[in-house]
Amino acid sequence: MIQENLPVLLVVTLLFTAYLLPIFTKRRPRIIELLVVTVECLILGGTLYLAGLIARQGRAPIIYPAGGWPAPWGIELSVGSLSILFLLMIAGVGLPVAIFATDGITWQLRSRQRVAWFFTLYLLLAAALAGLAVTNDLFNVYVFVEVATISCCALVAAKDDPLAIKAAFRYLLLATVGSGFIFAGIGLIYLVTGNLDMTFAFTELSQRAYTYPHVVRLAISFFVIGFGTKAALFPLHLWLPDAHSAALTPASAILSGLAVKGYIIALAKILYIIVGPALLQALSIDRILLLMGMVAIVAGSLLALAQDELKRRLAYSTVAQVGYIFLGLGLMNTTGLAGALFYAASHAIIKACLFLAAGAIISRTGKERVSQMAGVGREMPITMGIFTICSFALMGLPLLSGFIGKWNLLRGSIQAGSFLASLVIILGSLLCAGYLLPVIRTAYFVPAGTTTTKETSFLQISSMLILTVFVIVLGIAPGPLWNLAWQAARDLLGG
Amino acid sequence: MKDYILKRVVILLLPLMQVFGLYVIFHGHLSPGGGFAGGMIVGLGLVCYAAVYGMEKGTDKVPDRAATLIESFGTLWYGAVGLVGVFKGTLFLSNKATGVPMGQPAALLSGGWILVITLGVGIKVASTIVTLFYALTEEEES
Amino acid sequence: MKVSLLSRLLANYPYVAAFILFAIGIYGVIASSNLLRKLLGISIMESAIFLMFIASGNITGRGVPIVDAAKESVGYVNPLPQALILTGIVVGVSTTAFALALLVKLHKYYGTLDARIIYDKREADKH
Numbered sequence: 001m002i003q004e005n006l007p008v009l010l011v012v013t014l015l016f017t018a019y020l021l022p023i024f025t026k027r028r029p030r031i032i033e034l035l036v037v038t039v040e041c042l043i044l045g046g047t048l049y050l051a052g053l054i055a056r057q058g059r060a061p062i063i064y065p066a067g068g069w070p071a072p073w074g075i076e077l078s079v080g081s082l083s084i085l086f087l088l089m090i091a092g093v094g095l096p097v098a099i100f101a102t103d104g105i106t107w108q109l110r111s112r113q114r115v116a117w118f119f120t121l122y123l124l125l126a127a128a129l130a131g132l133a134v135t136n137d138l139f140n141v142y143v144f145v146e147v148a149t150i151s152c153c154a155l156v157a158a159k160d161d162p163l164a165i166k167a168a169f170r171y172l173l174l175a176t177v178g179s180g181f182i183f184a185g186i187g188l189i190y191l192v193t194g195n196l197d198m199t200f201a202f203t204e205l206s207q208r209a210y211t212y213p214h215v216v217r218l219a220i221s222f223f224v225i226g227f228g229t230k231a232a233l234f235p236l237h238l239w240l241p242d243a244h245s246a247a248l249t250p251a252s253a254i255l256s257g258l259a260v261k262g263y264i265i266a267l268a269k270i271l272y273i274i275v276g277p278a279l280l281q282a283l284s285i286d287r288i289l290l291l292m293g294m295v296a297i298v299a300g301s302l303l304a305l306a307q308d309e310l311k312r313r314l315a316y317s318t319v320a321q322v323g324y325i326f327l328g329l330g331l332m333n334t335t336g337l338a339g340a341l342f343y344a345a346s347h348a349i350i351k352a353c354l355f356l357a358a359g360a361i362i363s364r365t366g367k368e369r370v371s372q373m374a375g376v377g378r379e380m381p382i383t384m385g386i387f388t389i390c391s392f393a394l395m396g397l398p399l400l401s402g403f404i405g406k407w408n409l410l411r412g413s414i415q416a417g418s419f420l421a422s423l424v425i426i427l428g429s430l431l432c433a434g435y436l437l438p439v440i441r442t443a444y445f446v447p448a449g450t451t452t453t454k455e456t457s458f459l460q461i462s463s464m465l466i467l468t469v470f471v472i473v474l475g476i477a478p479g480p481l482w483n484l485a486w487q488a489a490r491d492l493l494g495g
Numbered sequence: 496m497k498d499y500i501l502k503r504v505v506i507l508l509l510p511l512m513q514v515f516g517l518y519v520i521f522h523g524h525l526s527p528g529g530g531f532a533g534g535m536i537v538g539l540g541l542v543c544y545a546a547v548y549g550m551e552k553g554t555d556k557v558p559d560r561a562a563t564l565i566e567s568f569g570t571l572w573y574g575a576v577g578l579v580g581v582f583k584g585t586l587f588l589s590n591k592a593t594g595v596p597m598g599q600p601a602a603l604l605s606g607g608w609i610l611v612i613t614l615g616v617g618i619k620v621a622s623t624i625v626t627l628f629y630a631l632t633e634e635e636e637s
Numbered sequence: 638m639k640v641s642l643l644s645r646l647l648a649n650y651p652y653v654a655a656f657i658l659f660a661i662g663i664y665g666v667i668a669s670s671n672l673l674r675k676l677l678g679i680s681i682m683e684s685a686i687f688l689m690f691i692a693s694g695n696i697t698g699r700g701v702p703i704v705d706a707a708k709e710s711v712g713y714v715n716p717l718p719q720a721l722i723l724t725g726i727v728v729g730v731s732t733t734a735f736a737l738a739l740l741v742k743l744h745k746y747y748g749t750l751d752a753r754i755i756y757d758k759r760e761a762d763k764h
Contacts (some may be wrong), residue, residue: 008587012574019570022563067580067588139721146728150735157739162746166759169739173675176732177666180682183725184659187690190718526703527719531727601704627734631741 003049007064007079007134010046010087013039014127021120029115033102036119040098043130044091051084051484059487063136071136071197078136078198082341082488085481086133086265089345092470093257093352094126096463100356101250103459104363108248109158118158125151125254129262138186138196138274141266145182149175149230152259155251156243167242174239178229185222188215189274198273209279220275220285227267231260233326234296237319244318245311249359252311256318257352261344264325272492277332289330294424296323301431308369310358313435314351317394320428321347327421328409336412337489342482343405346474350390350402353467357387360456360464370439375448380455384443386464391436393471396429401474404482498547505547512540516621523613524606530613534620541621542628550632562626569619576612651692658685672743672750676736683729687722694718 002009017039024032054062061080070076101122106115128148135141153175157168190196192212193204209216225236232240244252271280280286300320307313321343328340360383367373377384393400396407406425413421455461474481519526520533545553580589590607591597598605646653658681665678694715702716740750747755 002581005581005587009581012577012587016571016574019567019574022567025563064586066586067590068586068592139724143724143728146732150731153735153739157742160742162743163759165739165742165746166755169672169736169743172732172736172739173666173679176679176736177663177682179728179732180662180679180686183683183686184689187686187693190690191693196717529723531723627738630738631734 003053005064006046006050006053007062007077007083008066010043010050011127011131011134013042013046014123014130018120018123018127021116021123025113025116029102029106029112032116032119033098036098036123037095037102039123040091040095040126043087043126044095047084047087047091050079051088054079054081054084061491064134072195072200075135075137075140076197077134079134080488080491081484082265082269082491083133085341085345085484085488086262087130088481088484089261089348090126090129090133090258093348093467094122094254096466097250097253097257097352097356098122099466100253100460100463103457105248105250108363110160114158118155121151121154121158122250122254125155125259129258132262132266136198136273138189138198138201138270141270142179142183142186145230145263145266146179148259148262149179152255155255156247158251159246159248161246163242164246167239167246171239171243174236175230178226178236181222181226181229185219185226188219188222192216192219198269201274202276205274206276206279213283216275216279217283220271220283223267223270224285224289227263227270228292231263231267232319232322233292234299234319234323237296237300237322240319241307241312241315244315244355245309249356249363252315252359253352253355256315256355257348260318260322261325261348264322264329264344268329268492271329277493281332286330286332289326290418290421291330293323293325293327293330294421296320296326297424297428298323298431301428301435304435305431307435308371310362310368310370310373310439311355313370313439314354314358317432317435318351320432321351321394324406324409324425324428327425328412331409331412331416331418331421332493333412333415334486334489334493335408335415337493338482338485339405339408339410339412341485341488342478343402343409345481345485346393346401346405346471349467349470349474350393353386353390353464353471354394356460356464356467357383357390360460361387364454364456370442373439373442374446375443377444378448379452382461383456383464384440386461386468387443388440389468390471391440393475395433395436399472399475401471401478403475404478501547505543509540509544512543513537516540516617520613520617521603521610523617524609525601525603530616531620533613534617535624537617538621538624541625545625545628550629554629557622557625559626559629562622562629565622566619566626569615569622572615572618573612576608576615579608651695652689655685655689655692658682658688661685670752672740672752672755675752676733676740679736680729680733683725687725690718690722690725 017035021032021035059081061078064077065071066075066077105118106112109115109118125148128144128151131144132141135144153168153172156171157165189201192208192215193201195201195204229236244256247255297320300316300323304313304316304320307316325340325344328336328343331337361376361380362368365376365379367376393402396402406429410422410425413425516533516536519528519536520530523529523533541557544556577588580587580593583593585592595607597607662678662682662685665681666675669675694717696714699712699714702713743755744750747758749755
C-alpha cells in the first residue's frame with residue numbers, strides 16, 4: 001500500500017512534517033530537530049527503495065497518475081533515473097546539513113520559537129525540490145518552483161540582520177521576475193501545444209514547432225532566462241553572492257548545494273523532454289547553452305579570485321560550477337550530459353561541506369576573511385582537513401568525486417567537437433585551484449600566534465565527515481551513481 | 496481608527512461578509528470561487544474588524560496562536576484527505592474510487608471529497624490572511 | 638502589408654495588451670529606485686501574464702464554464718486556464734505579502750526605501 005504510492009508519499013511526508021512543526025513552537029527545540037532528522041532518514045530510505053524498484057524493472061520510469069486520472073487529463077508523476085539521482089541528492093545532502101544545523105541554531109536565531117519556523121522552511125524547500133524531481137506536468141513545475149523560491153528567500157531572511165534582509169529582498173525581486181518569465185514560457189507552450197503534460201506536449205510540439213517558430217523560440221528563451229536567474233547563470237547571478245554569504249551557514253549550504261541544482265534539473269527536464277534534442281539542435285539552443293556555460297565558468301572563477309571574504313569566495317565559486325553544468329547541458333551527447341549530472345550531484349555534496357566548514361571556522365574563530373585565516377590549521381585541524389579534501393575534490397583531483405564529473409565533461413566536449421569547451425574546462429579547474437589553494441596555504445603554512453584548539457562540536461564534525469566520506473567514496477567507486485547518471489542522460493536524450 | 500461611522504458600518508457589514516464568504520466556499524464545486532476566493536473574503540472580514548476596532552479587539556477575537564495553528568491544521572486536513580485514497584488502496588487524492596458518495600450533479604452535497612477539500616482550503620486561507628495582517632502591523636517589539 | 642499587420646494586431650488585442658503591460662512591469666522593476674515601486678512593477682508583470690493565459694482560453698460564441706443543462710448546446714469556454722490562473726494569483730499574493738514584510742523590516746533598519754541610499758549605507762556597513 002505504501003510501496004505503490006511511494007513517489008507521491010516522499011513529497012507529501014516532507015510537506016506534512018513541515019506543517020506539523022509550527023505546532024511545536026513552544027516546545028523544546030530538541031523535539032523539532034529529532035523530527036526533522038527522522039523525516040530526512042525516511043526520505044533517504046524511501047529513495048533507495050525506489051531506486052531498487054526501478055533497477056529491477058529494467059530502468060523504465062515509474063508512472064504515477066495522481067488521483068487516478070491519467071495524462072493528459074490529470075497530473076502524472078514520473079520517477080526515472082534522473083528523479084532518483086536528484087532525490088538521492090536531496091536526502092543525502094539534506095540529512096547531514098540538518099544534523100549540522102541542530103547544533104547552535106537556537107543561539108544563532110536568538111530565539112527558541114524561531115527554530116521551528118527555520119526547520120519548517122527547510123523541510124518546505126526539501127519538499128519543493130523533491131516535487132520538482134518527480135513531476136511530469138508543466139504547471140506542477142511552476143508551483144514547486146514558487147514554493148522553493150519563497151522558502152529560499154525566507155531561509156536567507158531568517159538571520160535577522162540588515163545585510164541579510166537586503167540580500168533576501170534582492171533575491172526575492174530577481175527570483176520573482178524569473179518566475180514571471182517561467183510562467184510566460186509555460187503559457188506560450190500551452191498556447192502552441194494545448195497540453196501541459198510533458199510527454200504529450202513533446203508529441204504536439206514536434207508537429208507544430210515549424211508552424212510557430214517564433215513562439216517556440218520565445219518560450220525557450222523565457223525558460224532559459226527564468227531558470228537561469230534562479231540558478232545563478234552568469235550574468236543573471238547578481239543576487240547570489242549577497243544571499244549566500246549573508247545567510248546562516250546551514251541555509252547557505254542548502255541553497256548553494258541543492259536549490260540551485262533543482263532549478264537546473266527542472267530546466268533540463270523541460271528542455272529535453274518537451275522541446276527534445278532534435279529541435280534544440282535545429283534552433284541552436286545547445287550552442288547558446290554551451291557558450292553561456294563557458295562564459296559563466298571563466299567569469300565566476302575570475303570573480304571568485306577577487307574576493308577576500310571566505311563565504312563570498314565560495315558563493316562566486318558556485319556561479320562558476322553552475323557554468324560547468326550548463327556546459328554539459330549544451331553538449332548533446334550522453335557522456336557530456338551524464339558527466340554534467342554526476343558533477344551536479346558531487347558539487348552539491350562538496351559545496352555543502354565547504355560551506356559548513358567555512359561556517360564552523362567563522363563561528364568558532366571569528367575569522368571571516370581569507371587574509372585573516374593564518375593559523376586556522378592548528379586551531380581547527382579536523383575542520384580544516386575536511387575543507388582541504390573538499391577543495392581538492394572541487395578542483396578535480398583524481399580519486400575524489402569531482403574528477404569523474406570533469407573528466408566525462410572533457411570527454412563529452414571532445415566528442416562534440418568543441419575544443420574550446422575542453423580548454424575552458426581545464427582553465428576552470430586551474431582557476432579553481434587558484435582561488436582555493438591560497439585558503440589552504442594561509443591556514444596551514446602561515447605562522448600565527450595562537451595554538452589553542454577551538455575545534456567545533458561532535459555533531460558538526462560528524463555531519464561534515466558524512467559528506468566527506470560521500471565525496472571520497474564517490475571518487476573511488478563511482479559505479480552505482482555513475483550508472484544512474486548515465487541512464488538519466490540516456491532517458492533525456494533518447495526521448 | 497476611531498471613526499464612529501466606520502465602526503457602525505463595519506459591525507453591520509461583517510456578518511454579511513462572513514456569510515457570503517462561506518457561501519463561496521461551500522459552492523466551490525458548483526460556481527466560480529472555491530476555497531481560495533471564499534477564504535479570502537472570510538479572512539478580509541476579520542481583517543476589517545481588526546483594522547477598524549483596533550488590534551487588541553482583533554486579537555481577542557482571533558488570537559495569534561490560534562491563527563497559526565489553524566493554518567497548519569488546514570494543510571494537514573488537505574493532506575489527510577489525500578491520504579484517504581492511499582489508505583483505501585487507490586492512488587493519492589482519489590475521489591470516486593475511495594467509495595465516497597458522489598451525489599447528484601449540481602446539488603450541494605456532490606462531488607465526493609471536493610467539498611471537504613474546499614472547506615479545508617477556505618479555513619487555511621482565511622487564517623493565513625489574518626496571520627499576514629498581524630505580521631505586517633505588529634508594533635516594535637524587540 | 639501594413640494594413641494586414643494592424644488588423645492582425647487589433648484582432649489579437651488581449652495579447653497586445655498583455656505584452657504592453659509586461660513591458661511596463663519590467664520597466665518599473667528596472668528603472669525605479671524605490672523598492673515599493675519595484676514590487677508594484679512585479680505585480681503588473683504578473684497581471685500581464687494572467688491576462689495572456691486567460692485570453693488564450695476564450696472561444697468566441699461560447700458561455701461561462703458552469704455546468705447548466707440549458708447551455709449544453711452553446712458549449713463552454715476552456716476552463717483549464719482559469720483554474721491555472723487562480724493558482725497563479727495565489728502565488729502572486731504570497732510573494733507580494735512576503736516582499737512587503739521584508740520591506741517593513743528594511744524600513745525599520747535603514748529608515749528609507751530608496752535602493753540607492755540603502756546600497757550606500759550597506760557598503761558603509763560592510764567596511
